[in-house]
Amino acid sequence: MTHDPTPALPDQRPITVQTSDRGPVAVTCPSWCAGRHEDGEQLVDLGHVSENTELLVHTERGPAELAHLLFASYPFATQDTDHGPAVAVKLAYDYFSFRTDTALYQLADEIAAHAVRIRAIARQLAELQAAEVDR
Template identity: 40%
Template sequence: MTNDPTLAQPLCGARQPGWEHGPAIGRHRQPCILPAGHDDRHRDGLGQTWRPRTATVRTVDHGPVTVPCPPWCLGVHEDGLDLVDLAHEGPETALTVDTPLGGVQLLDAGLCQYPYSSNPDDREVKVAVLLGADWHQLDHDELRMLAAQLVVHAGRLRDLAAELRSVEGAL
């Protein structure tokens, strides 16, 4: 057993740009083993190092600003906003429902973060979910609650389908 103090700290876990997604198989997909929040270069367990991904964004209030991008960020940032409105966004997922009129997309969702927001709560990574016409930023617990509510609603839809079947049979 070792007394290495770094083992008690959370690890960075970032992967090399272009290799962020998928399992940590192959030498380019190995995560950074340095403590979370470290500065400068990342290092994996094989000793390979790389610089964090960055993006330069033209802001209204601070001019061009170069910001580090988290591993899950798509790296696309909107120019012409105030720095507090700069967002990191990850890939989106959505539910597509087949209808007689074609597919309808529901519940778009993806990781998001506003690292320079004046609201400290928005600086945390959340999942943005499109509910109705508005995007809602949900934390872990709120997202799990939404998922549980969707399961309950799916049960109600199954009940309605059974009721519809009995009404159709009675006609």
């Protein structure tokens, strides 16, 4: 009987991914990884990603996505800063990496500032509509 000197933590899962440039590569998924790994990618693109946290808003046509966030790490990326974990935020049509909690708190503060602006515009709308009624 052999003994693995570095057993995976209970919530980590060892997997093997078939890469296009390095063949089969054994990695251990962190606890937050949703486990969506596809064979055929290059090793540098082998990444762990979590489930999305969607930020939805209600519109007259139903829910619309404002942004979504997910944890990601790319342990074989050419850039050390991408080895992660970091948070990827999809804003508009692209993903942006937030590598520190400070960066994410800044994003939250900026979104909160936008909420203040939206409330001010709501007050303006109410005033404009009231002015229309008074005509």
